[in-house]
Amino acid sequence: MTNRQDERPDNKVERVVREYDLGDLGRELERRWTGEGRERQSLRDLADFFNRRVLESAMDEAGVVTLQGELENIYDLLTGDDVTEGARTQARNRLEREGIDVDDLQNDFVSHYAVHTYLRDYRNAEYEGGDDGDQREKSVETIQRLTSRLNAVTRRNVENLRSTERLDIGPVDVIADVQVVCQECGRxxxxxxLIERGGCRCRVDE
Known part of the structure; x- marks a missing residue:
């Protein structure tokens, strides 16, 4: 078993687990994803859960003492879409005063795409959801594959233009953000x- 695991290709989630000494967090991700002994969690929830553990480990290593709920608040300030730049900067400055390299920390945060790849390709985990679950998994994999390709193609073209001085920009990151709009409620x-939940909130939450 150990030899087969050692032969597997490196994976970002597994690397971060090792570097931050997060123990059996990979197994916990798998349990939460498959719903083993609990309600199943979405990939996005799992990514947030994982990243909070990364932040907690970094703060513990730096000797940062936090009050109840403060760690979650700091994470939300670092990653939230509706956070003001002022609030985000304050959170970053606090961590940096404690000796934490925030850029390196956030580079070690993972996306829900990375979690899915880790669970399916690295841990060989499967979600037993019947025919509907299988079809949803195939759809998620297809979207993930195409999104990764869009990222790669965009990065390659931008870097080519930049290297030949046809585009005036510094080093870049590429984030492909695809959204589905429900024409009934506008969400x-x-x-x-959407696929993991099984429908739009205007119908599923009714």
Whole structure:
């Protein structure tokens, strides 16, 4: 068993687990994803859960003492879409005063795409959801594959233009953000979140 695991290709989630000494967090991700002994969690929820543990480990290593709920608040300030730049900067400055390299920390945060790849390709985990579950998994994999390709193609073209001085820009990151819009309620949803939930909130939450 150990030899087969050692032969597997490196994976970002597994690397971060090792570097931050997160123990059996990979197994916990698998249990939460498959719903083993509990309600199943979405990939996005799992990514947030994982990243909070990364932040907690970094703060513990730096000797940062936090009050109840403070760690979650700091994480939300670092990653939230509706956070003001002032609030985000204050959170970053606090961590940096404690000796934490926030850029390196956030580079070690993972996306829900990375969690899905880790669970399926690295841990060989499977979600037993019947025919509907299988079809949803195939759809998630297809979207993930195409999104990764869009990221790669965009990065390659931008870097080519930059290297030949046809584009005036510094080093870049590429984030492909695909949204599905429900024409009944107007909500915009990440397609993987939508598929995992089984429908738009205007129908599923009714």
């Amino acid at each position: 915009q949803e990440d397609p993987i979140d």
